[in-house]
Amino acid sequence: MEVAERIRAHSIQLTAAERRVAEAILAAPQAVGFGTVADLAATAGVGAASVVRLATKLGFDGYTDLQACIQLDLTSQLRPAAERILEAGEQATSEHAATEMANVRATLDAASDAATSSVVERLSDLARPVVVLSGEASAGVTHQFLSQLHQLRADVSALAGSEVAVRRDLAVLDGAATVVVIDLRRYERWVLDAHQIVQQRGLWSAGLTDSMLSPIAARADVAFVVAADSVGPFDSHVGTMALLNLFVAGVASRLRDTAPDRLAAVEAAWRERGTLTDTT
Secondary structure (H helix, E strand, O other), rough: HHHHHHHHHHHHHHOOOOOHHHHHEEEEHHHHHHOHHHHHHHHHHHHHHHHHEEEEOOOOOOHHHHHHHHHHHHHHHOOOHHHHHOOOOOOHHHHHHHHHHHHHHHHHHHHHOOOOOOOOHHHOOOOOOOEEEEOOOHHHHHHHHHHHHHHOOEEEOOOOHHHHHHHHHOOOOOOOOEEEEEEOOOOOHHHHHHHHHHHHOOOOEEEOOOOOOOHHHHHOOEEOOOOOOOOOOOOOHHHHHHHHHHHHHHHHOHHHHHHHHHHHHHHHHHHOOOOOOOOO
């Protein structure tokens, strides 16, 4: 990231307050890229003037210019795999680990308590069916999320298939349903079209996507920015998985009165048939 390079180049010139702002930027660039001066100042625990001074010291024409550079950095990280593979060299395990851990930290740091609580509250409401829309790239982590959530509660499903099937299922979806939409740039057209129908029907949705400027974030009632940087040609989804795990943990906590019986029934069914084993 250009902003990260500028911070490193000017690190010895930064005051203590400016260093805290710089650390906040590096920890959660997604939040900074689409937040305000006040948001960044509050995160860093400094005054707004320190944010502006850092931007100037890094060579930007104020906070807006800094923010635009961060947005451009984030966009460049989500280029097609065919472009990225030409630039990728052999990466050390430590670099890969640092990148993935940064994805998790940035994703979770950018998730506000209020937004997380609203999603968990709806996912925990047994009167509300849960439906997930996901692009192909995030299908794996989505499957894990659905599997875990289904063990805690009923009425959990993925919506996918032909346009006929998607439009049919959306047309009859319970108006009280909670819809979770997951996709990163470049977005799958059917996911965007389905989300538009969700919005037109007045259904509540949470969006997990790459930026607050994405069409998914624009249509969602609450949106979460996922960090997806990678040392390889494909986007990382460890940040997405970490966020979904956070939701599942919250649901499990809220459903302490009902989930244990459901989990016990699942475990009993597995034991009865010897479905799982620790031996070869």
